Amino acid sequence: MNVFIGISALLTLLVVAWLVRPLLRKPTGHGVSSERLNADIHRDQLHALQADLARGxxxxxxxxxxxxxxxxxLLDDTESFEATPKNRKQSFWTPKRTSVAVGLSLPVLALGLYLQLGTPEAINPIAAASRNDHQMQEMIDKLAQRLESNPNDPKAWVMLARSYKAMARFAEAQQAFERAGDIVKTDPDLLVDHAELIAILAGNQLQGKPEQMINEALRLNPEHPMGLMMSGLAAYQNADYQGAVTRWEKLLDMLPPDSPDAQQMQANIDDARAKGGLAATESNKLPPIPAGAGAGMTANNVNDMVDRLATRLKNNPDDLAGWARxxxxxxxQxxxxxxxxxxxxxxxLLDTDPDLLTQYADTLAMRNKSLQGQPNELIKKALAIAPKHPMALMMAGQAAYQSGNYAAAIGYWKTVLSVLPVGSADIELINAEIADAQRKMGTVSKP
Known part of the structure; x- marks a missing residue:
């Protein structure tokens, strides 16, 4: 905005200077004098007369x-010229005054015309965004009014539902989806969109109706990308880590190997495998990026992606899922x-997502070198939402162990054993933790 104002002011000054320069410039004195012209004429006539006398x-x-x-x-012409009145009354608008008037009035006139005919808010990104939001709101309201008088237009109801969803008006979006009718049930895109909306209204939980709708979308299109993504997330929330890995690996095969989306999906798969105690295989890993590939995911690439996400969130602070990412x-990092x-x-999101609560607690514990205090409170909150959340149970046992409550630690860890898949690599580690806690209590576990 400051750059625009500076350029505009500079151009205005240049125009003013161009206009007033001729008014302020002094005469050069090279013009034709009437007195001199008359003298030259008379001189020529006198020379001609002398020539006639010489020739007889x-x-x-x-x-x-x-x-x-x-x-x-000649004398008469000279006297007539000099008799021209020199003391005639001067006009008020002298060149100097005229130049001052032009210099002051032109910028004021230009500013007035811009404010009247221009769009000043266009150079202010915040005002422009607000104006765009207002225009979008008006369009949505007009569509809603049209549908009230003509409700038998399912495609328009879908458009209204998606518009409400984009504006975070979730309750109204849900009503619009319901008014759209059977068209939603036959379109995998709409099924996934509607399922995501219901999950948002349910605190980002996909269990129940959202999961059923996602499964229906995958029945209609088994390779629907967003359907596979959300189906894997639903399995992850149900602690079905093998199911999450299966769906996400299918989605991973559909993504470009060196793309940011593929890298993120691989990270999700690795996380699910770690939580489920599933052994990683070479086939699950992304192929190495070829040497010399300019689009390789180097540390600088990752840093740039994270910085871009942080910048976007500063301008869109209500994107809660973005803050979680x-x-x-x-x-x-x-x-x-x-x-x-x-x-x-x-x-x-933090009030309803046990995974997010557990990750937050783990981050605090990493910084504080302890699970006591706020990390332990977050873990308990996660277990209140999902009593058999493996990672929350594991961390609750560690917190109890750190505080000397070995019995509570053993209880949490035994619950973890009851939810882990058979053959999980974590079972042996947890048994070792239980044995250590029992020794601290002065007891010996039975074989």
Missing amino acids: VISQQDFETTRDELQLR LARAYKV NRLDEAIAAYAKTGK
């Missing part, structure tokens, strides 16, 4: 008479303070 065309008397007439005429990314600040901005 006229007599001496005629020469003198004609010469006297020419001299009198940014917090996870910061945690992976070991930027713990920034990760904690991002987790704190996830808002209502």
